[in-house]
Amino acid sequence: MPPRPPDYRQAFPQLTDDNHEKKSEFDPRYNCIGFAAGTKLWWWPKRIPGMNRYWPPGVPQEVTIEAFVKAFEFKGYAVCSDGALEEGFEKIALFGKGDEPKHAARQIDKRYWASKLGGNIDIHHELKAVEGDQYGQIIRYMKRAKPQT
């Protein structure tokens, strides 16, 4: 096996024993955007030579917050004001540095959000615990009605 990268706790120093849970092993097959959208695909707006990335049809192929908002609108989300738990809705949070999107997380419950850390592991965490050098700050919240079961 290829050597594993450094422990994620070094990259996200705000994560503590009390504010997150590791939920998967290293899995490079999907990224945070695809994971937040409920898939196990690698979502990215720009063409990747050598493979076919996924990006919703009709959405601008730009690495901008606006384009990422439109990508989640394609999945039925709409921008909302905060990350408070709302009955009947599911939410995502977009992180970025300036206008450059860096990460997305989706809400699990009142306390925890689910994140795929790039091509690495999945965790459940308090939302702001992954803010910082890697992913910047929360830029947008979006919500959609939970699918009928």
Added chain:
Amino acid sequence: MPDGTIANAITATAVAAAGLVLMTMQDVQPVSSGPELRVFLEQQPATIADLGTLQAKFEKLANEWRRNTTFSSSVTDIVLDPNYQQIIGMGAVAVPLILNELKQSPEHWFWALAAITGADPAKNEPDGDIEAAAEAWIRWGVERGIIR
């Protein structure tokens, strides 16, 4: 691992790398097999002799690349990492090393493989499916004798 096995592995990698170079030259001029391969090996003594060093260099660069980019979802950030760019700069000799990495784990080696070889064997694979893209590249390498 016995020394003989290491030597055989390095020789196999050298031949595979040389074969890839010849293969990529096929678009320019027709080549047959034996004599051209021997000429290539004779003309590249430093490359062949240093394959162990090249493998070590590759592994060091690959590990640094993972360290720098593993938490990023941005393919742009992933491929613009200087270590990744140096691997692309290693050229055809890196291809069997990359393909063997892909066999272990479907990481983002596609850009490097496309940049070095000009091939696009995953073009018909499903969008966003990294595992399918990795399998397509591995098949491509096996079919050309670059990896086993």
